[in-house]
Amino acid sequence: MDVVVGILAIVGGALVLLAGVGVLRFEDLYSRMHAATKAPTLGALLIGLAGVIALDSGRPKLALAVVIIFVTAPVASHMVGRAAYRAEGIDVRLEAGDALADLVDGGDADPGGPP
């Protein structure tokens, strides 16, 4: 069991480290959010799994903490992304086209599929 716990913990730690490197090295805000939202969530889930296997007591508290991270990370990321889109003066790069601009500015623009 110690081997399973160690492997889960190291994989989770490596994911968190990769997320940190991505947040440090990526160029603009949305790329950093891409790195900072998904990988640490999976890393925290794996580390919580390792803790649940390793510990004899206190499992509900640990599982609840990890589930809170797992549920609230998409919500927080969505809020930050929307705020960064609406706020002025943040350097975001939208090379692939800004599909949201028509809906935000136009109001009655065609919300259909991609052109």
Place this chain on the structure above:
Amino acid sequence: MIAVAMVLVGLGSACFLLRAVLGPSLADRVVAVDGFIVTIVSLIVLNAARTETDWFLGVALVVSFVGFVGTLAGARFVERRGG
């Protein structure tokens, strides 16, 4: 092996903290602090697994809640004040 994982998470935590210090806009700092709080919870859980004690896990629970609420407050602040 859990100590190795703690070192990895600590290095990632330092990266998040450096981005929170450097980050050109306020939204970058909010994102970095959100990730930093996830690393703090991970370190608490790993330390509990390493020492096989459970009395510190309530801190992980509270910190994850506070991190979520703090990120939401930061996002609202960015939205009103601008980057």
